[in-house]
């Protein structure tokens with residue numbers, strides 16, 4: 294394997310993006326979100342956030358800060374039964390423009406009214422418009438881009454929103470964190486690290502154990518699950534796995550000699566002929582990456598979350614659609630199989646239907662080995678699936694790529710960023726799969742989602758609950774509901790929100806207990822009687838508005 298496989302990295306960037314998906318990658322299917330934006334519910338705000346939560350300077354005025362973007366919707370926020378304030382539904386932004394999550398997180402939008410919830414979506418530092426050092430801050434100085442800083446940002450923002458809320462405001466509202474993928478990791482970890490701020494967390498498709506330091510970590514499981522999506526058990530054509538594997542075998546054979554590569558360049562309809570075996574390997578990863586996308590994005594409805602083109606979504610059940618191209622009859626010639634593989638991958642790479650030839654430099658890859666997400670992988674998060682998670686060609690439908698090789702990742706990270714990853718830090722800091730000492734978290738995982746390889750799949754306790762969605766792709770449960778949803782996701786959403794309700798009730802019971810034990814019961818009843826706060830935003834007593842800075846100052 295070449296030290297740095299640009300193509301593969303790029304593809305993985307696309308794929309993982311939200312999936313551990315990428316910053317510019319997955320755009321959401323633009324679904325029901327127009328209403329959310331057009332009804333004037335959302336207000337864009339900025340909070341003056343501390344750049345570094347863990348070092349001190351002599352004078353507070355010299356403490357560097359940046360503007361952290363967040364969106365608020367107060368429209369559904371209400372007094373609940375007994376005059377108690379509704380909860381805060383807080384989306385822990387992950388590695389993209391936060392508008393992406395505003396757009397796709399139907400679970401929050403569809404439940405806010407019933408819960409009387411205040412909605413907040415916060416943007417992760419270094420993504421979207423939350424750039425500490427101006428556009429593309431990662432190019433200036435990525436060193437403040439850590440999970441720890443991001444969690445502290447969210448805690449500080451929520452703390453100040455509550456502390457500075459006018460009487461009758463958000464002070465006593467329980468905060469429920471939501472997130473998918475890396476956002477799911479963040480929401481679970483918010484609950485673990487800041488339980489006094491986060492009453493409970495819905496962590497969807499959160500690969501909290503995707504660290505080499507987690508005992509029993511088995512990265513090849515990822516590609517085994519991608520392969521599962523291509524089996525009849527997951528609704529795909531019976532020939533699919535066998536023929537994809539045969540096609541990759543043929544492709545690898547042809548890669549080894551010049552005439553083979555020339556043939557391959559034609560069969561794959563590449564714009565530029567493959568120059569050498571390394572480029573042929575890149576082409577193979579590029580094809581493999583399409584199947585990654587089909588598995589992560591194996592939704593029951595057409596979606597552009599993976600295709601990144603709102604006008605041209607991937608079809609419903611994209612793996613099944615891709616696999617129909619692998620049904621090529623019995624005596625399958627190598628060339629026929631390779632063309633079939635090309636057409637299967639084209640379900641992603643030619644989603645627009647106007648691609649003349651495939652350019653490995655632009656149709657996905659190329660640019661992927663850059664950006665803040667790669668830095669995060671190269672420090673705390675460790676190793677993207679493509680090309681790093683190994684395949685065997687036996688337990689999966691790809692080819693033997695050798696064992697997981699940390700030194701290859703290290704070489705890339707040193708070269709790209711001047712850092713060496715810390716493969717066990719994620720497990721040390723957050724526990725991997727060990728949630729015995731946590732509470733009020735629901736982990737959901739989809740059977741079609743390869744990231745479920747690293748999720749919490751069994752119940753830990755009464756309050757750390759694992760929900761499985763056998764027909765679910767990557768955090769399907771967070772998406773807007775549709776008529777084509779399998780019953781398992783409908784049930785999962787119901788169960789998640791029932792747990793959320795329990796946590797809110799617990800919080801409110803504890804709050805009342807605390808205030809009465811202090812003998813100051815009057816404040817809560819007075820506050821509750823005050824209706825929707827004294828004028829203006831319930832969240833900020835001053836400087837609100839669409840660009841008001843938050844309350845951080847000292």
Ligand SMILES: *[C@@H]1O[C@H](CO)[C@@H](O)[C@H](O)[C@H]1NC(C)=O
Pocket residue numbers: 320321323326327330390392393396
């Ligand atoms: C979110 O949805 C709005 C309205 O449909 C759209 O204009 C915008 O481009 C979307 N943003 C992202 C990041 O997908």
Ligand SMILES: *[C@@H]1O[C@H](CO)[C@@H](O)[C@H](O)[C@H]1NC(C)=O
Pocket residue numbers: 562639643645646647648649650651
């Ligand atoms: C892309 O799709 C269009 C429409 O189906 C097709 O005519 C074209 O050949 C495809 N491009 C490639 C490179 O396969």
Ligand SMILES: *[C@@H]1O[C@H](CO)[C@@H](O)[C@H](O)[C@H]1NC(C)=O
Pocket residue numbers: 294695696698699700701
């Ligand atoms: C890992 O990669 C390095 C650098 O390419 C190579 O020298 C080494 O043999 C590989 N190790 C394994 C276990 O494959």
Ligand SMILES: *[C@@H]1O[C@H](CO)[C@@H](O)[C@H](O)[C@H]1NC(C)=O
Pocket residue numbers: 750751752758759760761
């Ligand atoms: C965990 O417990 C819940 C009930 O609280 C149950 O519905 C769910 O199926 C259990 N999860 C697993 C993976 O067994």
